Amino acid sequence: MPAADExxxxxxxDDPDIVPSSTPFGSCPIPIFDxxxxxxxxxxxxxxxxxxxxxxxxxxxxxxxxxxxxxQAVLQFGDMRLAFTTDSFVVTPIFFPGGxxxxxxxxxxxxxxxxxxxxPLYLSAAFILEEGLPVDDLRRVVESMRSAAAEAGVQLVTxxxxxxxxxxxxxxxxxxxxxxxxxxxxxxxxxQARPGDKIILSGxxxxxxxxxxxQREGLQFEGAIQSDCASLNQLVVAMxxxxxxxxxxxxxxxxxxxxxxxxxxxxxxxxxxxxxxxxQRAIPVRESVQGACEVLGLxxxxxxxxxxxxxxxxxxxxxxxxxxxxxxxLGADAAIIGEVVNTHPGMVLMKTQIGGTRVxxxxxxxxxxxxx
Amino acid sequence: MxxxxxxxxxxxxxxxxxEIRRTLTxxxxxxxxxxxxxxxxxxxxxxxxxxxxLELVHGPxxxxxxxxxxxxxxxxxxxxxxNVIFCSFGDMLRVPGSDGDLFTIKSLGGDxxxxxxxxxxxxxxxxxxxxxxxxxxxxxxxxxxxxxxLAWRAxxxxxxxVSLLVSHVLVPPALQAILDAPDNRIQGFLGPxxxxxxxxxxxxxxxxxxxxxxxxxxxxxPLDILQGTLMTIRQLESGRATVENQYSRILNRExxxxxxxxxxxxxxxxxxxxxxxxxxxxxxxxxxxxxxGHDAEKLFEVGRIAPLEPEICISGQILRGLKKPHDxxxxxxxxxxxxxLGATMVSAEGACAAYYTYGRHLTPHRSDPxxxxxxxxxxxxASR
Numbered sequence: 001m002p003a004a005d006e007x008x009x010x011x012x013x014d015d016p017d018i019v020p021s022s023t024p025f026g027s028c029p030i031p032i033f034d035x036x037x038x039x040x041x042x043x044x045x046x047x048x049x050x051x052x053x054x055x056x057x058x059x060x061x062x063x064x065x066x067x068x069x070x071x072q073a074v075l076q077f078g079d080m081r082l083a084f085t086t087d088s089f090v091v092t093p094i095f096f097p098g099g100x101x102x103x104x105x106x107x108x109x110x111x112x113x114x115x116x117x118x119x120p121l122y123l124s125a126a127f128i129l130e131e132g133l134p135v136d137d138l139r140r141v142v143e144s145m146r147s148a149a150a151e152a153g154v155q156l157v158t159x160x161x162x163x164x165x166x167x168x169x170x171x172x173x174x175x176x177x178x179x180x181x182x183x184x185x186x187x188x189x190x191x192q193a194r195p196g197d198k199i200i201l202s203g204x205x206x207x208x209x210x211x212x213x214x215q216r217e218g219l220q221f222e223g224a225i226q227s228d229c230a231s232l233n234q235l236v237v238a239m240x241x242x243x244x245x246x247x248x249x250x251x252x253x254x255x256x257x258x259x260x261x262x263x264x265x266x267x268x269x270x271x272x273x274x275x276x277x278x279x280q281r282a283i284p285v286r287e288s289v290q291g292a293c294e295v296l297g298l299x300x301x302x303x304x305x306x307x308x309x310x311x312x313x314x315x316x317x318x319x320x321x322x323x324x325x326x327x328x329x330l331g332a333d334a335a336i337i338g339e340v341v342n343t344h345p346g347m348v349l350m351k352t353q354i355g356g357t358r359v360x361x362x363x364x365x366x367x368x369x370x371x372x
Numbered sequence: 373m374x375x376x377x378x379x380x381x382x383x384x385x386x387x388x389x390x391e392i393r394r395t396l397t398x399x400x401x402x403x404x405x406x407x408x409x410x411x412x413x414x415x416x417x418x419x420x421x422x423x424x425x426l427e428l429v430h431g432p433x434x435x436x437x438x439x440x441x442x443x444x445x446x447x448x449x450x451x452x453x454x455n456v457i458f459c460s461f462g463d464m465l466r467v468p469g470s471d472g473d474l475f476t477i478k479s480l481g482g483d484x485x486x487x488x489x490x491x492x493x494x495x496x497x498x499x500x501x502x503x504x505x506x507x508x509x510x511x512x513x514x515x516x517x518x519x520x521x522l523a524w525r526a527x528x529x530x531x532x533x534v535s536l537l538v539s540h541v542l543v544p545p546a547l548q549a550i551l552d553a554p555d556n557r558i559q560g561f562l563g564p565x566x567x568x569x570x571x572x573x574x575x576x577x578x579x580x581x582x583x584x585x586x587x588x589x590x591x592x593x594p595l596d597i598l599q600g601t602l603m604t605i606r607q608l609e610s611g612r613a614t615v616e617n618q619y620s621r622i623l624n625r626e627x628x629x630x631x632x633x634x635x636x637x638x639x640x641x642x643x644x645x646x647x648x649x650x651x652x653x654x655x656x657x658x659x660x661x662x663x664x665g666h667d668a669e670k671l672f673e674v675g676r677i678a679p680l681e682p683e684i685c686i687s688g689q690i691l692r693g694l695k696k697p698h699d700x701x702x703x704x705x706x707x708x709x710x711x712x713l714g715a716t717m718v719s720a721e722g723a724c725a726a727y728y729t730y731g732r733h734l735t736p737h738r739s740d741p742x743x744x745x746x747x748x749x750x751x752x753x754a755s756r
Contacts, residue, residue, distance in 0.1 A: 037479040047710055217488060281382075290373045296488070353377075354385040354594045356417015358730035 045258025045304075046363030050267075069271055070190055071112040071254065074182065081184075083118035085109060086177040094141065094171055096215050098207075098227030102141035104306060105174040106148035107231045108257070114233040115253040115309065117188040117240060118180030120152060125176050126160040130169035141172060152231035154178065185247030186240065192251040193272035195342035198318035200311045202235065202325060203228070203333040205261050206289040209303035214292060225288050230307030235330045242317065242324045249321070252312035255305070259363050262301040264310060265348045266362040276348040278338030278360070302363045312340060379593030380416070388598040389421050395605050399425040402604055403550070403693045404562040405543060407434030408592045410723050414730040416594045426605070429557075429693035430723035432546045433564055435511040436463050437691060437715035437722045438646045443539045444469040447508050448477060449674040450537065457483045457500060459493050460508040461515075467718045490515075490522040497526070497534045506668045509536040512543055514566040516657060517631035520638035523663050537668035540657035541644050543567050544575045549652050550692050551583045558693050560604040562597065563589035565619040570635075572627030576615045584613040591619040638663060647715050648688030685714035690723050697727040704728055 041048040058066065065073045072085035087108045094101040105125065113120040125145065129138065149156055207228040214225060232255060243249060252272070256264035261283070269276045285300050293300045307330060313321050318336055325331030338350075348360040404410055410430045413419050419428055432438055448469045451458035458474070465474040465486065478484040483503075487493060490507055497505040509519040519536065526534035543564050550556060563576060568589045580587045586607035590600030600618040607613060617623065635657070644656025659667045684702050689695040697703045697716070707713040709725050716722035 035476060035479070037476065039475040039479045041475060219488070287373045290376070294373075294376065352416045353380045353382060354416050354418070354421070355382045356421055358415060358417045361729045 043258075044363060045263055049258075050362070068189060068191065069267075070116065072116050072118070074116055074118075074189070079184075081182040083113045083116040083120075083180045083182055084178070085112040086175065087112060088173065088175040090170065090173050091212060092170060093212075093215055094137065096227055097211055097224060099229040099306070100141055100144050101172060101174060102143075102145040103148045103229050105176045106145050106152060106154070107229050107306060109176040109178040110152045110154060110231040110233055111255045111307075111309070113178050113180040114231070114236045115188070115255055116180075116182060117186040117236065117250065117253070118182045119237075120154045120178055120180040120231075120233050122157045123149065123154050123176050123178045124158045124160075125156055125174060127162070128169055128173040128175075129161065129163045130171050131163055131166040133171050138172065141174075148231065152233055183247070186250075187248060188250055188253050190252055190254070190268050190271035193268055193274050193312045193340050194251060194314075195274055195340050196315050197251055197312040197340040198315050198336050199265075199276065199278065199338045199340065200313055200318065200322055200325065201261065201283065201335055201337045202232070202309045202311075202331045203307075204284045204286045204289065205256070205305055205308065206285060206293060206300035206303035208306040209260070210289045210292045210298075210300075212304075213296070213298075219292070219295075225286070225292060228305055228307035230330055232307065232309050232330060235309070235325065235328050238324055238328045238331070239311065239321055242321045246317070249314045249317040250311055251314065253309055255307075255309050257306060258304050260300070260302040260304060261308075261310065262299070262348070262360045263362045265360065268310075268312070269348050270346045272340075273345045275341040275344040275346070276338060277341055277351070278348065279351045280353050281351075282335050282337040284333045284335055301360065315339075376593065379591075379595045381595065384595055385421065385598055388595065388602055389423075392426065392598070392602050392605060393423045395602065395609055396423055396426055397609060399427070400559050400605060400608050401427045401429060401557050401693075402560045402562060402601065403429050403431045403558045404590070404597070405431040405433040405547070405564045406562075406566070406592070407437065407722065408566070409562060409564075409590065409597060410434070410726050412592050412594060412597060414726040417730070418594055418597055419731075421598075422601070426601070428562075428601070429696065430690065430726075431561075431693060432550070432646065432649060432691040433512065433543065433567075434691075434716070434722050435515070435541070436467060436718060437687065438541055438546075438648065439464075439467070439510050439539050439715070440645045440647045441469065441715075442645075443510075443537070445471075446669070446674050447537055448472065448474065450506050450668060450672045451477045451482050451484055452480075453504075453672070455503055457485060457496055457503050457505045458508070459485050459487045459490075459496065459505060461510070462486045463718075464508055464510065467715070468712060490518045491525065493522055493534055494525055494529070494531060497531045501533060503533060504671075505534050506672075507534070507536050508539075510539045512541055512564070512567050513571045513635075514564075514569070516540055516635045516639065517570060517628070520634045523638045523659060523666050524634065526666050527663060532665060535666045535668040535671050536659065538639075538657065538659055539644075540639065541646060542641070542655050542657070544579060545652050545655035546646065546649070547576075547579055547587075549649060549655075551579070551585065553692060555694060556692075558585070560586040560608055561588070562600045562604065563587045563615070565589055565591045565596070565622060568617075568619070568627060569623040570628050570631045572623070572625050572632075573615055573617065574625060580613055580615050586613050586616070588616045588618050589623070591622065646691075648691045650688075682713045687714035687716040687722075687724070690716050697724040700724070 042052050072083045075082045075084055089101050089105045091101050110120045211225045211227045254264045265276050289300055322334055325334040350360045351357055444467055450456055474484045493505050493507045523536055573589050576587045586604050588600045588603045590596055603616055603618055639657035640660050641654050642658045643653050645651045664670055686695050686700045702713055707717050709728055712718045717724040
């Protein structure tokens with residue numbers, strides 16, 4: 001069989017694309033290697049993504065604003081502070097229960113702005129369309145962007161369109177960029193986290209990721225799962241209005257998208273150099289999502305969300321902020337899930353359901369279904 | 373969530389732990405056989421609820437871990453072929469071979485797909501009649517029925533573009549190999565729940581009798597593991613050695629006869645090499661000759677593959693329960709899930725990966741800066 005010769009040739013060949021990194025054990029063919037090509041895991045939001053940012057992007061563009069590694073840049077112009085962010089959206093299928101790529105593209109950028117406490121104002125949108133995409137599909141996506149933008153109170157003020165050959169894209173890719181203004185006195189950033197802060201999660205986790213996965217794999221789960229995709233800026237306004245005197249009671253906010261709550265908490269712990277302890281029993285998970293995760297051997301803590309936020313709030317204000325959140329439809333299931341501590345800096349520990357304790361690590365690459 | 377939360381109840385867990393503590397009069401060393409059990413133990417922090425003197429060591433029951441490197445290299449060689457769609461369970465994609473993993477091969481243009489069921493390969497084969505669809509059929513008795521069903525259906529439907537690269541292993545011969553080793557320390561086993569759901573547990577009677585070792589077939593939820601541990605300890609403390617079934621809500625003594633029949637139709641027992649342990653006679657399945665047309669090893673002769681394993685890696689000793697991940701000088705420093713040196717670091721079910729992910733804060737390690745932490749976190753220790 002010709003296949004045989006070809007394979008053995010491939011095996012013996014000195015393939016320049018897969019080179020073992022410098023190994024600590026001489027010439028031994030140790031299976032340690034850095035990827036010499038982009039693999040899917042580089043886009044997972046986990047360790048491989050962080051690796052790419054640290055090794056490729058940061059060295060090239062390094063500056064004080066970027067070094068803060070928040071999901072948005074905060075720029076000072078005289079007295080005014082602007083939040084500025086950009087995000088690309090690729091998702092299959094482009095329409096899914098609870099939303100579509102258009103809604104995601106608006107919500108994602110609005111949320112990245114809102115996580116700095118900013119009031120999102122203007123967005124741009126760039127479309128990369130694949131030859132053959134039905135115009136009706138594009139129309140549907142654009143219509144849902146319009147309604148999502150109207151709900152969030154932002155305007156789409158500039159844009160761009162490119163078309164690529166069939167097979168060179170996946171129907172539609174959208175990049176949105178946004179700006180917003182931050183009121184004086186608000187200073188919300190990863191590096192503001194302090195020991196003692198209470199950690200509030202705005203609702204159930206894993207809804208978006210499991211919706212996409214069950215659609216993609218054609219898995220039917222009992223009790224329909226819907227994406228949670230939503231713009232969080234109104235919820236943030238509600239949270240900030242908890243006190244009329246204080247402006248500084250929310251230290252840190254993030255929306256736990258790719259990589260899920262676990263990865264976001266790890267990023268925050270590392271950037272602020274603080275420890276985090278959370279209680280598994282306090283984390284709201286829908287039964288349908290938990291069930292789907294159990295079937296696939298996945299952990300909802302690592303599954304993406306598109307309409308949830310995590311806030312680090314000064315302890316004396318945590319209960320009132322939580323109360324205010326629970327009155328908002330996007331915060332109805334909000335809960336205090338843990339706190340920031342001054343031990344084990346950079347690490348997240350979780351008290352488990354049965355009373356044990358374990359490390360909650362970041363995701364390495366793609367979450368992989370387990371064999372059995 | 374119903375049928376799960378009941379088995380993760382903290383109050384009941386504390387009661388069983390108390391009972392274990394009351395029962396224990398001297399140190400015992402148990403092995404949980406399955407990777408899924410190891411995963412559950414570290415994920416829920418069970419080992420740190422157990423009293424001092426009772427040690428759980430991790431067994432060879434992680435299918436990803438014990439798949440020999442040459443078989444992985446063979447899989448990669450086939451996956452690189454231009455006309456092949458290579459299908460695998462998800463966690464095999466990150467297992468490094470001698471020169472990359474399946475993700476790398478995918479990024480180079482190889483058609484590598486994750487399937488949730490081996491039978492998904494039938495659909496793929498029907499949709500791609502000009503391509504060879506190869507399924508990496510690994511695992512223990514648990515995955516054997518579904519894998520056998522793929523071969524059987526492919527044959528019945530004359531889907532000649534479906535083949536299986538089989539690396540199937542069996543639990544009882546591995547337990548015997550562990551017990552036969554002169555340096556064996558294991559005194560009791562938490563037996564493999566899902567393996568026995570297929571095979572039943574009569575095979576374990578002669579092992580328990582011959583080596584005078586308790587084997588308690590155990591489930592995978594925290595309360596299953598604690599109860600299985602208690603049952604094993606009770607046997608040891610009273611000098612008994614028999615096979616008991618903790619996982620009776622799932623399985624009985626006979627197992628699943630329909631699944632066994634299917635396995636026997638498609639597979640025959642033969643010798644297999646285990647990564648980290650070596651060759652064990654009669655320890656695995658091979659496709660029967662009448663399924664040779666669906667046997668990827670026969671269809672794709674990929675040349676002589678004799679890779680070398682990293683010398684520092686102690687995964688073989690870990691798989692036999694002789695050492696724990698923290699005993700390895702490379703653990704959490706040179707060897708991490710991102711850069712695994714050995715099989716036990718690769719799969720989520722592997723003991724090293726489980727320790728790294730959930731428990732590397734617990735035992736000081738000279739090269740790990742994230743240490744000594746947990747004792748300073750008082751509130752999370754309240755229940756211990």
